Amino acid sequence: MSQHYEVLENDQSKRIDKLLTDIISDASRSQIQSWLKNDRVEVNGTAVKSNYKVQRGDQISWTIPEVEPLELTAENIPLEIIHEDEDVIVVNKPSGMVVHPSAGHESGTLVNALLYHCRDLSGINGVERPGIVHRIDKDTSGLLMVAKNDLAHQSLVQQLSNKTVERKYVAIVHGDISHEYGTIDAPIGRDPKERQRMAVVEDGREAVTHFQVLEHFKDFTYVECTLETGRTHQIRVHMRYINHPLAGDPKYGPRKTWGLNGQALHAKSIGFSHPRTGEWKKFEVEAPQDFKEMLEYLQNRR
Known part of the structure; x- marks a missing residue:
């Protein structure tokens, strides 16, 4: 799933990992840095890294990877x-x-x-x-x-x-x-x-x-x-x-x-x-x- 954001004036010069952490409420900074590392975040059509400093008007797009469903296993753990x-x-x-x-x-x-x-x-x-x-x-x-x-x-x-x-x-x-x-x-x-x-x-x-x-x-x-x-x-x-x-x-x-x-x-x-x-x-x-x-x-x- 791809999402988009246009950089505003008060976002100027922020690191992109910090900005995305602020605007994506359900993702941690470490998750976002992983997306950046794996070229899932682009600015104006070009992949960037975590230390990129955004400029007003930049068009940011990012792709959230599909979450793999967990395989639940019954485990013989003592329960009170x-x-x-x-x-x-x-x-x-x-x-x-x-x-x-x-x-x-x-x-x-x-x-x-x-x-x-x-x-x-x-x-x-x-x-x-x-x-x-x-x-x-x-x-x-x-x-x-x-x-x-x-x-x-x-x-x-x-x-x-x-x-x-x-x-x-x-x-x-x-x-x-x-x-x-x-x-x-x-x-x-x-x-x-x-x-x-x-x-x-x-x-x-x-x-x-x-x-x-x-x-x-x-x-x-x-x-x-x-x-x-x-x-x-x-x-x-x-x-x-x-x-x-x-x-x-x-x-x-x-x-x-x-x-x-x-x-x-x-x-x-x-x-x-x-x-x-x-x-x-x-x-x-x-x-x-x-x-x-x-x-x-x-x-x-x-």
């Missing part, structure tokens, strides 16, 4: 299943596991494990994300609900849209939060300065996080966060926005921080109406060992 019935599976995802396959993560994901455990998963999200109605980040642990059929999938997605699913997380954040409760209502979108991150931006999508302080420490705070919406990296972005980034967060926190395998964030509970019976279901799991060890250290250090 908290609940299962004919419609829904609730799993406790470990930190370090990706939810569904994508470029660079073709195997070892939660979906690969689910396919081994259960052949019947809803197909609404296509072959690459069967059963997946919501996600948590690779290095976030905790509860996910998975749909085993299309009826369940439609119901759970509708509940998420209606904000009736109850999702609570616990987190350890930098700094001592001065108040006991708070609501962060700030829209989230792609960070214009760093396309691999999300940020609070004016034209972002609605994002609301409620938090309650559970314990104060000298330079950290233990909090419970309740999601009203479910944007990518929402809690991580919102806590950074109020200057209390998550401990151990390599993307949104300080470079030198606690020795955790990723951010100190755990999806501790989830509640929803059962898609078939309408009965309210709620499940809760403890945080993983490294999270508990950090919390105990902070408690003993007081």
Whole structure:
């Protein structure tokens, strides 16, 4: 598929890889540099490289390569299943596991494990994300609900849209939060300065996080966060926005921080109406060992 763009005056002298990263929202800079390297980007009919500086009036055209469909493989990976019935599976995802396959993560994901455990998963999200109605980040642990059929999938997605699913997380954040409760209502979108991150931006999508302080420490705070919406990296972005980034967060926190395998964030509970019976279901799991060890250290250090 070929696309086109005419360089405007305020684009003058920008590197072409930077300009294309700004105007193509669903492609990373490294992807765009790969297109440039493989002569998929032309300016005025001639292929150019990443360091080309655009001029006003330049006609840029680029061809997005066809994405090869992933071959999903059922893999015998241990799963901690908290609940299962004919419609829904609730799993406790470990930190370090990706939810569904994508470029660079073709195997070892939660979906690969689910396919081994259960052949019947809803197909609404296509072959690459069967059963997946919501996600948590690779290095976030905790509860996910998975749909085993299309009826369940439609119901759970509708509940998420209606904000009736109850999702609570616990987190350890930098700094001592001065108040006991708070609501962060700030829209989230792609960070214009760093396309691999999300940020609070004016034209972002609605994002609301409620938090309650559970314990104060000298330079950290233990909090419970309740999601009203479910944007990518929402809690991580919102806590950074109020200057209390998550401990151990390599993307949104300080470079030198606690020795955790990723951010100190755990999806501790989830509640929803059962898609078939309408009965309210709620499940809760403890945080993983490294999270508990950090919390105990902070408690003993007081």
